[in-house]
Amino acid sequence: MPLPSSIASEAMENRLILEELNYNVIELIKEHERCHPLLNDQQLIVYNHVLKAVETNMGGVYFVYGHGGTGKTFLYRTIIAKLKSEKKIVLAVASSGIASLLLPGGRTAHSRFQIPLDLYENSTCSIKQNTHLAQLMVQTDLIIWDEASMTKRFAFEALNKTLQDIIGYKFPEKKKQPFGGKTIILGGDFRQILPVIPKGRRHDIVQACINNSDLWDHCKIFMLSKSMRVRDTTGEQQASTREFNKWLLQLGDGNIETICKDGEEIASWTRIPNQYLIQPMGDPLKQIVESTYPNLKRHLWNEEYLRERAILTPLNETVDEINNYIVQITEGSTKQYRSSDEIDKTTDNISEQELMYPVEFLNSLSINGFPNHCLELKEGMPIMLLRNINPALGMCNGTRLIILHLGERIIEAKIITGSNVGSKVLIPRIVLTSDDSKWPFILRRKQFPIKVCYAMTINKSQGQSLNYVGLYLPKPVFSHGQLYVAFSRVTSPNGLKILIIESDENYVQHTKNVVYHEVFHGLPQCKYT
Numbered sequence: 001m002p003l004p005s006s007i008a009s010e011a012m013e014n015r016l017i018l019e020e021l022n023y024n025v026i027e028l029i030k031e032h033e034r035c036h037p038l039l040n041d042q043q044l045i046v047y048n049h050v051l052k053a054v055e056t057n058m059g060g061v062y063f064v065y066g067h068g069g070t071g072k073t074f075l076y077r078t079i080i081a082k083l084k085s086e087k088k089i090v091l092a093v094a095s096s097g098i099a100s101l102l103l104p105g106g107r108t109a110h111s112r113f114q115i116p117l118d119l120y121e122n123s124t125c126s127i128k129q130n131t132h133l134a135q136l137m138v139q140t141d142l143i144i145w146d147e148a149s150m151t152k153r154f155a156f157e158a159l160n161k162t163l164q165d166i167i168g169y170k171f172p173e174k175k176k177q178p179f180g181g182k183t184i185i186l187g188g189d190f191r192q193i194l195p196v197i198p199k200g201r202r203h204d205i206v207q208a209c210i211n212n213s214d215l216w217d218h219c220k221i222f223m224l225s226k227s228m229r230v231r232d233t234t235g236e237q238q239a240s241t242r243e244f245n246k247w248l249l250q251l252g253d254g255n256i257e258t259i260c261k262d263g264e265e266i267a268s269w270t271r272i273p274n275q276y277l278i279q280p281m282g283d284p285l286k287q288i289v290e291s292t293y294p295n296l297k298r299h300l301w302n303e304e305y306l307r308e309r310a311i312l313t314p315l316n317e318t319v320d321e322i323n324n325y326i327v328q329i330t331e332g333s334t335k336q337y338r339s340s341d342e343i344d345k346t347t348d349n350i351s352e353q354e355l356m357y358p359v360e361f362l363n364s365l366s367i368n369g370f371p372n373h374c375l376e377l378k379e380g381m382p383i384m385l386l387r388n389i390n391p392a393l394g395m396c397n398g399t400r401l402i403i404l405h406l407g408e409r410i411i412e413a414k415i416i417t418g419s420n421v422g423s424k425v426l427i428p429r430i431v432l433t434s435d436d437s438k439w440p441f442i443l444r445r446k447q448f449p450i451k452v453c454y455a456m457t458i459n460k461s462q463g464q465s466l467n468y469v470g471l472y473l474p475k476p477v478f479s480h481g482q483l484y485v486a487f488s489r490v491t492s493p494n495g496l497k498i499l500i501i502e503s504d505e506n507y508v509q510h511t512k513n514v515v516y517h518e519v520f521h522g523l524p525q526c527k528y529t
Contacts, residue, residue, distance in 0.1 A: 385450060
């Protein structure tokens with residue numbers, strides 16, 4: 001007989017505490033002994049500050065600001081190994097599922113802290129006093145929150161209010177301290193994509209960032225600027241990587257010379273160095289596919305080949321266009337899976353809505369973050385999950401897999417990215433709902449939560465690392481940090497190729513770079529060395 005939901009929830013929270021305390025001390029000590037000597041001087045400063053704050057129980061809020069490749073994740077793993085080997089409780093979270101897989105025991109911040117999906121200024125987390133989860137919050141020694149720059153400030157403020165309430169109930173002197181006196185490490189890079197605000201303008205996006213919260217006044221900022229990618233190379237490759245990193249940081253900060261395109265008041269068009277450009281000739285889809293996936297037909301089942309490369313582009317419709325093209329040119333039989341679509345019964349005036357919007361219309365809808373009504377799949381094809389199905393097994397939003405078998409009601413696949421590479425998993429159909437404000441109803445779509453991922457949007461690529469990136473720009477980027485994120489996905493400048501489709505001959509080597517300079521207010525300036 002199943003447990004009542006309230007008892008089952010408490011049991012789950014109790015298991016959560018046991019998981020946090022059940023550390024393999026010997027393995028953690030070895031991990032710390034291996035990692036600690038490799039920390040550079042900048043990382044050591046953060047490491048020492050955080051450990052002192054935890055050991056003295058003085059608390060504090062620390063922001064680790066560094067671009068990709070500066071070793072933020074490596075620093076977190078070293079701190080986690082040290083504290084967990086001493087039987088201390090560390091909660092490691094990230095703003096996205098794919099980033100959480102890089103942290104030991106990582107989870108998304110929303111699931112760990114029960115943060116509501118719809119956030120407002122007065123929002124709080126759904127953690128009640130005197131529950132096991134509340135007890136875990138009281139006993140926690142350190143919270144690490146990665147990719148904090150892409151999360152709305154209301155999420156941090158909700159956690160702050162909740163911890164002040166929970167911890168202040170037992171320790172009244174901590175009720176007014178930030179995050180209830182807990183030690184918090186936030187990490188991120190404000191050059192990357194900022195919080196997504198539907199239909200939000202520049203001011204709305206900037207105001208949603210953590211550095212526009214009152215909590216920012218309590219943050220001690222540490223900057224990591226030494227690239228571990230440069231350190232791990234030698235000779236000409238090291239010089240090339242160092243020069244690329246310098247150019248990339250200037251691009252992300254908006255410090256590269258730009259020009260105005262005809263009719264535009266603001267200069268935002270940046271010249272791209274020749275060595276990264278593909279000269280447009282003939283069919284652009286064929287060009288970008290052959291550049292990023294050379295000899296694709298010979299490597300259809302090659303996991304390493306598919307894992308290390310992807311085509312990036314700004315818009316979902318362009319992603320679908322590229323993926324459909326590759327599906328058509330590759331061998332193998334195609335299997336179609338069609339969704340079951342309906343209007344949610346909780347929608348106002350449901351009978352009228354069903355008459356106005358028949359099933360055929362619902363099938364035609366293409367919604368951001370949703371699988372298509374008709375999925376055309378082949379065995380051996382790379383796919384990406386669109387929902388967090390089972391983070392413990394590595395099945396997070398953004399995880400990439402290869403299809404092994406296409407069943408009638410289930411898809412068998414192998415994970416090729418994240419911390420569970422090589423694991424075979426089963427993907428079921430699930431019901432997804434969307435209340436897109438463009439339509440006066442809630443759509444329910446039962447479909448496999450996946451998308452073909454030879455190509456993906458720039459936004460979806462955030463958190464991924466690739467050896468070969470083909471950036472396809474039939475239209476320029478449209479939001480802060482997109483161009484920087486696209487370029488910074490590649491682990492070596494030799495793996496980056498860009499195809500710009502531009503009819504004006506004066507701009508064939510230029511593309512738009514959108515940077516909201518005001519978001520860098522109060523942050524340390526990077527030295528381009």
